[in-house]
Amino acid sequence: MSGLVEIQLLNGIVQGMIYALVAAGLTLIFGMLDIPNFAHGAFYALGAYVAFTVVAATGNFWLAIAVVPLVVAGLGLVVDAFAMRRLARAGHVYQILFTLGLVLIAQEAIVLIWGANPTSVDVPRALDGGVPLGVVSFPYYRLFLVAASALVIGAVWLALERTKYGAIIRAGIDDPEMVACIGIDVQLLFTIVFGIGVGLAGLAGALILPIRGGQPAMGNELMATSFAVVVIGGLGSYLGAVVGGIFVGLTQAIMTILYPAASEVAIFAAMALVILIRPQGLFGKR
Amino acid sequence: MTRFAVLVVVVALAPLVLHYPELETQILTFGLLAVAFNLLLGEMGFLSFGQATFNGVGAYVAANALIAAHAALPLALLAGLVAGGASAAVIGALAITGRGVYGVMLTFAFNEMAYYIAFQWRDVTGGDNGLRGIPSPALFGLSLDDATRYYYFTAVVVLLAFAALLRIIDSPFGAVLRAIRENEDRARAIGFRVRRYKIAAFAISGALSGLAGGLYAELFRFVPLQAIDLDTSTNVVIATLLGGIGSPYGPLLGAAIFTVLSNSLSHVWSHWPLVFGLIFCAVVLFFRGGLWGIADRWGRRAAHA
Numbered sequence: 001m002s003g004l005v006e007i008q009l010l011n012g013i014v015q016g017m018i019y020a021l022v023a024a025g026l027t028l029i030f031g032m033l034d035i036p037n038f039a040h041g042a043f044y045a046l047g048a049y050v051a052f053t054v055v056a057a058t059g060n061f062w063l064a065i066a067v068v069p070l071v072v073a074g075l076g077l078v079v080d081a082f083a084m085r086r087l088a089r090a091g092h093v094y095q096i097l098f099t100l101g102l103v104l105i106a107q108e109a110i111v112l113i114w115g116a117n118p119t120s121v122d123v124p125r126a127l128d129g130g131v132p133l134g135v136v137s138f139p140y141y142r143l144f145l146v147a148a149s150a151l152v153i154g155a156v157w158l159a160l161e162r163t164k165y166g167a168i169i170r171a172g173i174d175d176p177e178m179v180a181c182i183g184i185d186v187q188l189l190f191t192i193v194f195g196i197g198v199g200l201a202g203l204a205g206a207l208i209l210p211i212r213g214g215q216p217a218m219g220n221e222l223m224a225t226s227f228a229v230v231v232i233g234g235l236g237s238y239l240g241a242v243v244g245g246i247f248v249g250l251t252q253a254i255m256t257i258l259y260p261a262a263s264e265v266a267i268f269a270a271m272a273l274v275i276l277i278r279p280q281g282l283f284g285k286r
Numbered sequence: 287m288t289r290f291a292v293l294v295v296v297v298a299l300a301p302l303v304l305h306y307p308e309l310e311t312q313i314l315t316f317g318l319l320a321v322a323f324n325l326l327l328g329e330m331g332f333l334s335f336g337q338a339t340f341n342g343v344g345a346y347v348a349a350n351a352l353i354a355a356h357a358a359l360p361l362a363l364l365a366g367l368v369a370g371g372a373s374a375a376v377i378g379a380l381a382i383t384g385r386g387v388y389g390v391m392l393t394f395a396f397n398e399m400a401y402y403i404a405f406q407w408r409d410v411t412g413g414d415n416g417l418r419g420i421p422s423p424a425l426f427g428l429s430l431d432d433a434t435r436y437y438y439f440t441a442v443v444v445l446l447a448f449a450a451l452l453r454i455i456d457s458p459f460g461a462v463l464r465a466i467r468e469n470e471d472r473a474r475a476i477g478f479r480v481r482r483y484k485i486a487a488f489a490i491s492g493a494l495s496g497l498a499g500g501l502y503a504e505l506f507r508f509v510p511l512q513a514i515d516l517d518t519s520t521n522v523v524i525a526t527l528l529g530g531i532g533s534p535y536g537p538l539l540g541a542a543i544f545t546v547l548s549n550s551l552s553h554v555w556s557h558w559p560l561v562f563g564l565i566f567c568a569v570v571l572f573f574r575g576g577l578w579g580i581a582d583r584w585g586r587r588a589a590h591a
Contacts (some may be wrong), residue, residue: 036387083571090574091389093333097527098570100520104563112557220516224398227391235388261406268399272380275392280385 003134008253011226014142014211017250022222023229023241025200028160032173032193035084036092039099040226041219042106043198047072047205048214049110052119061124065148065206072202073195080194085187102106103220106161110216120213145207152203156196160238169193177198201273227243227269234284243283289535297441307433308505312438313545314444315502320526320537321451322494329455330487330529331467332382333390336397337495337522339377342514344370344405345503346411349420352504359423359430363443363500370496371489373400378488382481397516404514413511420507425534439499449492452534454490463487500587521548524566530576539578 026040047068054064079102087095123141130137160166172179172186180186205214212218229248233240248267255263274281297314301307323337348366351357357365380567412470423430423439428577430436454460462483464469474480503509512518521544529540551558569576575583 030387036390082495083567086571091392093327093331094570094574096333096335096390097523098567099571100523101563101567103520104524104559104566108560108563112560127467211471224395227395231388231391231395235391263400265399265406268395268402271392272393275380275383 001135005129005257006133007136007138008257009141009250012250012253013246014145014249015252016246017036017146018208018245019225019229020148020153020242020245021149021204021207022201022226023233023245024156024228024238026029026198027230027233027236027238027241028156028200029194029197030230032169033084033190033253034092035080035088035194036096037099037194037197038223039097039102039106040047040198040201041081041221041223042103043072043076043219044201045110045214045216045219046075046106047202048209048218049114049119049205051206051209052114052121053213061210061230065203068206069199069203073199076195076198077191079198080191081187084194085191090123107216107219114214114216115217118213118215119209121210123210141210145211145233148207149204156200157238165226225267228267231271231281232274234281237281237283237285240281240283244281290452293535293538294445297445301434301437305436308579309545309549311433311437311440311505312502312540313542314440315498315505316500316522316545317538317541318444318447319495320522320529320541321448322491322498323522323535324526324531324534324537325451325455325463325494326487328534328536329460329467329525330484332484332487333523334393334488334491335523336377336393336400336516336519337389337491338514338516338518339393339397339400340370340374340492340495341499341518342400342509343373343492344403344499345509345513347496348500349417349503350410351511353417355529356421359425359504362504363497365492365498366500368504370499371493372396374492374495375485375489378492379485382413382484382488394516394519397514401511401515404511411509411511416511417503417531418507420503420509422507423504431440436505440505442485443497443501448495448534448538448556451490451494455534459483459486459587470499487490504576524562526576527566527569528576528584530578530580532575533582536576536578540576543577 022040022044026037029035029037029040050071051061051064051068054067055061083098084095087098123139125143127144130139131143160169167190168179169192170182172184172189176186197262205218225248229244230241232247233242233244248270251266251270252263255266300310304310320342323334326334326568341580344366347369348362351365352359360385375588377393377396380394381389383389383392390578395437405413407413423436425439430439462473462478465478466480466483470480482513497514502513525540525544526537527540528543529538548558573580
């Protein structure tokens, strides 16, 4: 044991936190608003690219992390207000198809604006270096990523479950007409939830940027894995998305040590297994 | 019936008007894939986001039958058809376990899984480089190693498959699929075994997709990894929606337009998918019947006038 296995497992948790952030947003939008957002990966990619632009312009990665969720959430507000509401009555299939169109637009817009070549930014200087672990060291930035993701995931959960505004949103979902009757703009609430959901994906994109860089297709690659995460965790379950994300990240890491050729397939095999044994997912309600 | 006759005439005359038999063959194979996809979406109301899985399985099986087993072309295509149907029955059975959105996500995720398997399994798929070395097409000793001849062979196979599909859609089986689309619980309450019907529809759709894959493999005597990737699945969805899901002819029209546009526009402006995405979003928001739906409405209005 030279620390390499430990490093690999830690990397699995880092990747898992990214999945958890993305899947939490996905499951929030579906569970609360009943919108299947197939463009979630596109918001993740946009998050990475907006972060790149902010860093290129100001040299300040912290600013990027603060700005990106707001910008991406803003885009989400527009999409929701303009299209998703209109499509609510048409049903899931048309909502999925519309978000598929958004994926096409976003991917090509990224190529048009930022070019087809991969982009990258340096790790912020304050987090240079790492924790020594045997012959290798584990970067501080990755520890920061895990802590920051955990913090945000926890904060969003608290906001939705333990605050007055969260209670209003949940009431609006259970009985929109009643909540509208007491003078609350329910549509606005829903649009804000959509914004929070995609904002989480944007933040994940910004956080991964110093590690993986950005490519125009990064959102598509993430999408299938995120679906596996929410199927395993249970679609609509916030806790399921988080646990599922970390589980999938770790599974990938462990398989990379044991049998790299199957590291991707293993996730989908796990997903198939969950469907057969527990169709509603590990934390899903029937 | 008249529509089908018009289709036969158009397909028969196409190479005489447009002299790109390879492109026209591609339209036919892609059209068959789109039509197969629309059996699930248009008739049964299930959005299969992994149609390339069955296409790819059919292509790889047919190609390997030709390369390794030196099978005759019809046998190889049959093998591709059976394999496509079998893979679709398995994936469909898993996918329909979850209702609605769950099922869509599962077909999507299983497509990605199939892609990774194809990517790794180089002996069978050629991995990244694609599968090469497929022998030139021949039918009972007659060589089809000529783009126009192969076009007509493909045309006959695709039209037969399309006719069979029209028959299936018109049959009581097709009516049950539409009943499931309109109200699944009611269909079950009447006594139909909804699950079996769904799996059967998947098998038929997958079989036709596998056939399309086999025909495609022999066209360029090459199976690229794209035959099984998610982009192809996405393209099937886009082409079908553009053409219109309300009629089996819609997806054929959509496939033709999509294939021609993607071949010509990519030379004009490399960012054409941006425009395509905008058009697609507009179709979803405002013209859900697609081009066929628009043409159909005009036709009816003209008939009334």
